[in-house]
Amino acid sequence: MSGFETTVADMTPWLQAYGYPILAVSVALEGAAIPLPGGILMAAAAILAAHGELSLAGVLLTCWPAAVAGDNLGYWFGRSGGRRLLLRGGVRRQRLVRLQRFFRRFGGWLIVFGRFFDGTRQLDGLVAGSIRMPWRRFFIADLIGTSLWVFTWVVGLYAFDQHxxxxxxxxxxxxxxxxxxxxxxxxxxxxxxxxxxxxxxxxxxxxxxxxx
CATH class of the missing domain: 1.20.5 (Single alpha-helices involved in coiled-coils or other helix-helix interfaces)
Structure with missing residues (x-):
């Protein structure tokens, strides 16, 4: 059994005990840069849905709004104090300006596809808020990114278990x-x-x- 399968197996009892609420909370807080296993719980939920223990529609409709809410919570955390924390942490203003320019050109794509990678998934919202990325642009990109991420993982693992x-x-x-x-x-x-x-x-x- 691979490390991923072992981790999913360890998370399964939590889902069986607490169901959709723990799934929603974990996915949301992970998007707000709080270290919780939201992605792993979502994978475990997709496999339980394939076995008939959860509803596929229920998993999708739980994870997508939770992911959007968590990312936007992270964005507003960054918007309210993230820039000061970055500067106090030793990030130079010149580097911040360079990061702002990068986000101005490629930020939307980074938000969309960063959802699929550990690290960027947890920090995208926080960083976008810290460098003052326009909220409307962030929100639209995040809607697209979270929908692709949730649909790909949940439906993909559900189908993988079937075929x-x-x-x-x-x-x-x-x-x-x-x-x-x-x-x-x-x-x-x-x-x-x-x-x-x-x-x-x-x-x-x-x-x-x-x-x-």
Whole structure:
């Protein structure tokens, strides 16, 4: 049994005992940067739904609003005091400005696809609020990202439990393409955050400036 399967098995009794409420609270607080196993509980809930112990629609309708609520809670935490915490924590203002520029251009995509990765999933809202990303833009991107994340994981694991061989073959075919796209996106993000060298000014100066 893999580590993921073991963790899901450990989380299953909590769902069987407390059901949808603990699922909603865990998913929401994880999105607000509070370290709870929301994603793992959601995976366990999808597998229980495949076994008929929970409703697939119930899991979807619990996780999606909870994820949106948690991300927006994290956003307002960041908006109200995250910038001061970052500066006190040693982040330079110049780096914050660079991060703001990056979010201005790519923030929407980062919110949408960052949902699928540990770390970015928990911190996207907090960081977006800290750098003053417009709330409406964040909210729309978060609606899209959370819906994709919840639907992919819940329906994907539900279908995998029902049709494991077919899904496994599909993942094997898609994996190289997904890895290539993820590596390209990471390389672009790093390139955008690296400092730029200023080119020397080679323009001819006016005569009066040359005389000086």
């Amino acid at each position: 494991p061989r077919l899904i496994h073959r599909t993942i094997l075919h898609l994996n190289p393409w997904i890895a290539t796209l993820a590596a390209a996106a990471l390389a672009l993000a790093i390139w955008r955050l690296l400092p730029r060298r200023k080119r020397p000014d080679t323009r001819p100066r006016p005569p009066a400036e040359q005389a000086d």
